[in-house]
Amino acid sequence: MDVIIIGGGIVGTLIARQLSFYSLRILLLEKESDIAMGATKANSGIVHAGYDPLPNTNKAKTNVRGNKLYPELCSQLKVPFKRNGAFVLAFNDEEIKILEELKERGRINGVLGLEIISKEELLKREPNINPEVKRALYVPNSGITSPYLLAISALENAWENGVEVHLEEEVQGVIKEKGGYIVKTNKNSYFTKYIINCAGINGDEIIKMAGIDFSFEITPRKGEYFVLDKKMGNLVSSTIFPTPTPLGKGILVIPTVEGNILLGPNAQNINDKEDKTTTHEGLKEVWEKATKLVPNIPFSSVINTFAGIRASSNYKDFLIEEFNSHKGILNILGIDSPGLTSAPALAEIAEEWLREKEKLIPKKEAKKEREKTLYFRELTNEEREELIKRNPKWGHIVCRCEHVSEMEIIEFIRHPLTPKTLEALRKRLRVGTGRCHGAFCTPHILKILSKELGKPMNSFTLKGGNSKILFGENKVRWKNEKGS
Amino acid sequence: MKKEVDIAVIGGGPGGLAGAFSAGKRGLKVLILERGEELGGILNQCIHPGFGLLYFKEELTGPEYAERWIKMVEELDNIEIWTKTMVLEVSPDKRILAVNEKGLWEIKAKAIIFSMGCRERTQGNLAIPGTRPSGIFTAGTAQRFVNIEGYLPGEKILILGSGDIGLIMARRLRWEGAEVIGVVEKLPYPGGLTRNLVQCLEDYDIPLYLSHTVVEIKGKERLEGVYIAPVDDKGNPILENKKYISCDTLLLSVGLIPENELSEMAEIPLDGKTGGPFVDQFLMTEKEGFFACGNVLLVNDLVDYVSLQGLLAGESAEKYLKGEIKREKKLPVKINGNLRLVVPQYLSYPIILPEITFYFRVLNPKENSILYLKEKEKILKTWKYPMVKPAEMLVIKVSSSILENVEEINFVLEGSK
Numbered sequence: 022m023d024v025i026i027i028g029g030g031i032v033g034t035l036i037a038r039q040l041s042f043y044s045l046r047i048l049l050l051e052k053e054s055d056i057a058m059g060a061t062k063a064n065s066g067i068v069h070a071g072y073d074p075l076p077n078t079n080k081a082k083t084n085v086r087g088n089k090l091y092p093e094l095c096s097q098l099k100v101p102f103k104r105n106g107a108f109v110l111a112f113n114d115e116e117i118k119i120l121e122e123l124k125e126r127g128r129i130n131g132v133l134g135l136e137i138i139s140k141e142e143l144l145k146r147e148p149n150i151n152p153e154v155k156r157a158l159y160v161p162n163s164g165i166t167s168p169y170l171l172a173i174s175a176l177e178n179a180w181e182n183g184v185e186v187h188l189e190e191e192v193q194g195v196i197k198e199k200g201g202y203i204v205k206t207n208k209n210s211y212f213t214k215y216i217i218n219c220a221g222i223n224g225d226e227i228i229k230m231a232g233i234d235f236s237f238e239i240t241p242r243k244g245e246y247f248v249l250d251k252k253m254g255n256l257v258s259s260t261i262f263p264t265p266t267p268l269g270k271g272i273l274v275i276p277t278v279e280g281n282i283l284l285g286p287n288a289q290n291i292n293d294k295e296d297k298t299t300t301h302e303g304l305k306e307v308w309e310k311a312t313k314l315v316p317n318i319p320f321s322s323v324i325n326t327f328a329g330i331r332a333s334s335n336y337k338d339f340l341i342e343e344f345n346s347h348k349g350i351l352n353i354l355g356i357d358s359p360g361l362t363s364a365p366a367l368a369e370i371a372e373e374w375l376r377e378k379e380k381l382i383p384k385k386e387a388k389k390e391r392e393k394t395l396y397f398r399e400l401t402n403e404e405r406e407e408l409i410k411r412n413p414k415w416g417h418i419v420c421r422c423e424h425v426s427e428m429e430i431i432e433f434i435r436h437p438l439t440p441k442t443l444e445a446l447r448k449r450l451r452v453g454t455g456r457c458h459g460a461f462c463t464p465h466i467l468k469i470l471s472k473e474l475g476k477p478m479n480s481f482t483l484k485g486g487n488s489k490i491l492f493g494e495n496k497v498r499w500k501n502e503k504g505s
Numbered sequence: 506m507k508k509e510v511d512i513a514v515i516g517g518g519p520g521g522l523a524g525a526f527s528a529g530k531r532g533l534k535v536l537i538l539e540r541g542e543e544l545g546g547i548l549n550q551c552i553h554p555g556f557g558l559l560y561f562k563e564e565l566t567g568p569e570y571a572e573r574w575i576k577m578v579e580e581l582d583n584i585e586i587w588t589k590t591m592v593l594e595v596s597p598d599k600r601i602l603a604v605n606e607k608g609l610w611e612i613k614a615k616a617i618i619f620s621m622g623c624r625e626r627t628q629g630n631l632a633i634p635g636t637r638p639s640g641i642f643t644a645g646t647a648q649r650f651v652n653i654e655g656y657l658p659g660e661k662i663l664i665l666g667s668g669d670i671g672l673i674m675a676r677r678l679r680w681e682g683a684e685v686i687g688v689v690e691k692l693p694y695p696g697g698l699t700r701n702l703v704q705c706l707e708d709y710d711i712p713l714y715l716s717h718t719v720v721e722i723k724g725k726e727r728l729e730g731v732y733i734a735p736v737d738d739k740g741n742p743i744l745e746n747k748k749y750i751s752c753d754t755l756l757l758s759v760g761l762i763p764e765n766e767l768s769e770m771a772e773i774p775l776d777g778k779t780g781g782p783f784v785d786q787f788l789m790t791e792k793e794g795f796f797a798c799g800n801v802l803l804v805n806d807l808v809d810y811v812s813l814q815g816l817l818a819g820e821s822a823e824k825y826l827k828g829e830i831k832r833e834k835k836l837p838v839k840i841n842g843n844l845r846l847v848v849p850q851y852l853s854y855p856i857i858l859p860e861i862t863f864y865f866r867v868l869n870p871k872e873n874s875i876l877y878l879k880e881k882e883k884i885l886k887t888w889k890y891p892m893v894k895p896a897e898m899l900v901i902k903v904s905s906s907i908l909e910n911v912e913e914i915n916f917v918l919e920g921s922k
């Protein structure tokens with residue numbers, strides 16, 4: 022291989038795409054059953070403007086650059102992106118002072134259009150906000166996207182351009198060799214000239230594996246969320262922030278591109294990197310703080326909760342480093358917030374890094390644009406009618422909440438990069454993410470999977486491993502007991 | 506594609522079947538729209554007996570009960586049936602957008618009967634802390650897997666919520682050889698019908714933990730266990746007393762929500778208490794020409810009532826088309842004391858119908874209860890109940906002559922602990 026990318030989060034997938042435009046042999050390794058299973062799956066989905074990071078840090082630079090790259094990137098990859106704007110609320114004089122500081126920091130970082138507005142102006146634009154608010158910082162450049170759809174589309178694009186992708190393959194060893202490295206996984210060994218380590222929360226382990234002498238430690242910080250029913254979609258149209266504190270950006274009220282509202286995240290240092298549990302205390306904190314920004318949210322509008330883990334590190338800033346002792350390994354680590362926003366800029370940095378080492382020859386047949394995936398719920402009635410004529414399965418709606426047809430599911434199942442799990446289909450098609458939580462569609466989807474792949478319904482899992490959904494056929498145990 | 510009918514019935518469960526039959530029998534051109542592969546609604550997966558005792562005076566299974574109605578409907582040539590057809594939108598001017606494998610349909614109806622049934626409350630609605638593994642199902646989905654698809658959802662099962670579906674699934678899974686560890690109920694009294702408590706739990710020695718709830722989910726991939734804890738008088742869990750229960754499956758039977766997304770699209774006002782539209786004695790919603798019956802109107806515990814509501818909705822739809830429903834005056838039906846909800850929520854005058862059926866649910870279980878029908882301080886009628894329970898609907902009939910000239914309709918339920 023020329024390049025091995027470790028980690029299929031937003032950073033790894035966008036780097037894979039960026040490098041796929043050149044004649045290189047690239048392999049992306051991801052240990053989970055699907056890509057975008059780490060921080061990229063569970064975050065706020067905000068494309069931050071960039072007033073928050075301290076000037077001249079990697080965070081500030083990549084954030085502002087990333088924000089600029091988003092509209093074109095999402096339009097090429099046919100992923101939803103919306104500049105919905107944001108408001109940072111101040112409830113007292115001290116907080117107003119901080120808004121001034123943020124505005125100034127934003128100016129230094131190169132963020133355009135920041136403006137401090139009055140309570141009246143704010144309530145005119147966002148009438149559901151707590152009327153005790155005093156002022157707000159208006160951030161026109163703030164946006165929202167779907168982090169996992171972006172990662173999925175970027176990687177599918179890279180794959181169409183020739184990048185190899187191996188799922189359920191965990192890097193377990195990195196050994197220095199003449200002219201490169203041997204990368205050992207649970208399944209294979211590969212020789213590669215270059216490695217890009219963007220293994221998220223586990224990136225420090227890769228550093229250790231490779232024998233790099235650098236004291237870098239990731240301290241996982243969990244963030245918990247509520248998801249509200251689409252019925253609440255009109256609650257706010259911009260992203261609503263409290264005034265930040267030294268501890269972080271705080272708990273927000275966030276519209277999503279799908280039309281739901283998220284409340285969260287809190288910030289909890291944890292010991293276990295896999296601990297994605299939600300907690301009583303955490304959810305309580307999120308609820309209390311979010312409803313301080315936007316009061317009167319009925320608890321019955323909650324349709325889900327989840328948690329994500331930030332790869333915060335002792336380095337504070339993003340670590341973007343090639344160590345002298347280990348030339349050829351680019352580490353892009355400690356990518357906590359605003360990593361989603363910065364990822365397109367990080368991909369550019371990775372490309373420039375490689376360009377200094379190798380002559381990058383553009384691949385003629387490589388594509389930047391993707392064809393739009395057709396979603397029944399987004400089509401006009403004429404388009405729907407046309408598709409049903411071509412294939413009646415477009416007219417069989419399997420997901421009652423998100424209006425997903427059988428044909429959409431079949432097309433995704435047939436894509437080689439789609440894992441044959443329920444969660445992979447959820448991420449790609451939203452089946453099972455609506456108000457019925459999959460109660461209606463799960464049997465239908467298992468049936469379609471079973472028919473497409475010729476395997477019984479109980480052979481499928483939620484998210485790989487031991488997460489099977491159904492046990493045996495009825496009476497199996499019964500029969501066994503009677504037989505013995 | 507376009508289509509025009511007199512009556513469109515949305516949902517082909519027992520409510521919709523009765524509504525269609527009743528309108529069809531009166532010679533109207535009826536179209537049933539059902540998203541499932543077959544008519545019958547939720548009854549198709551309720552293979553236990555216990556249906557039809559009131560209406561047919563026989564104990565039938567769910568599919569048998571549905572079959573009788575399907576036959577009655579199929580015998581009428583003026584009823585058209587479209588299955589595998591999903592209604593996507595309903596507009597306030599009675600246009601329906603539906604889709605099936607033949608195409609996309611714009612259906613114009615003179616009157617619409619809503620009979621979309623209800624859906625179950627889910628894990629997401631409860632926001633139980635912990636992990637999010639596989640192995641958590643609503644009881645109805647588990648019922649579908651076992652009874653229709655022929656697969657077991659798990660082997661070591663805990664049930665949260667003592668609603669009827671959960672109770673019935675406890676017995677069903679036991680029959681299939683699974684271990685049912687128990688049923689956990691947050692309230693101090695069970696949520697299901699007494700007959701189901703006896704026949705599904707007591708007969709099988711399945712324990713019922715009242716005043717308890719699940720407070721945490723464990724297991725990264727498949728469910729490995731849960732913590733349950735007792736709750737205080739206000740329903741808040743006492744976490745210090747939580748205890749671990751190992752199980753691979755959690756079934757949720759924690760309530761039903763009438764499925765009114767379409768009614769909302771048609772701008773029909775909903776009653777926060779029933780979760781269904783406000784209706785009058787004709788089961789006509791606030792928007793004229795829209796009717797509701799069955800679980801989309803209020804969650805029923807017996808299918809026979811659903812069928813009766815369907816019959817009335819079909820009959821009323823004809824009255825509406827003939828211009829017989831006047832709505833010259835509207836009188837709210839008030840409830841007080843131990844009553845939680847009532848259907849119909851108001852009466853339209855002139856009443857026309859000879860008698861009116863009222864459906865109630867109570868707030869708390871109480872003995873020796875008396876239901877009063879009052880006009881101001883005057884008692885018009887009383888009914889006596891040795892025992893009332895939230896799980897069991899109260900159903901009464903009142904002759905219209907009593908209500909024709911009143912200024913107030915006030916039902917009050919009083920009883921002792």
Ligand SMILES: Cc1cc2nc3c(=O)[nH]c(=O)nc-3n(C[C@H](O)[C@H](O)[C@H](O)COP(=O)(O)OP(=O)(O)OC[C@H]3O[C@@H](n4cnc5c(N)ncnc54)[C@H](O)[C@@H]3O)c2cc1C
Binds near residue numbers: 029051062193222224
């Ligand atoms: C709660 C929360 C909210 C956030 N909100 C925002 C926001 O609104 N806006 C924003 O810009 N940013 C936000 N972020 C930050 C953003 O989500 C992350 O910076 C970004 O997703 C990081 O992407 P990544 O590719 O570095 O990591 P990940 O997405 O975690 O990807 C790393 C991948 O590497 C894989 N991997 C690990 N070890 C190995 C191995 N040994 N072998 C193979 N594969 C391996 C993992 O399985 C994982 O898939 C938020 C983060 C969190 C947690």
Ligand SMILES: Cc1cc2nc3c(=O)[nH]c(=O)nc-3n(C[C@H](O)[C@H](O)[C@H](O)COP(=O)(O)OP(=O)(O)OC[C@H]3O[C@@H](n4cnc5c(N)ncnc54)[C@H](O)[C@@H]3O)c2cc1C
Binds near residue numbers: 516557620670
């Ligand atoms: C497990 C269980 C056990 C029960 N046990 C008993 C018992 O022992 N005895 C008894 O008397 N009663 C029992 N009941 C209650 C009884 O079955 C229900 O009250 C009755 O089925 C409700 O009828 P319905 O027509 O209102 O709704 P449903 O039967 O739910 O029918 C609604 C129909 O509408 C369709 N639909 C919804 N939305 C759309 C749309 N957008 N487009 C097209 N179609 C749509 C659905 O597919 C469904 O077929 C039980 C119920 C359950 C769930």
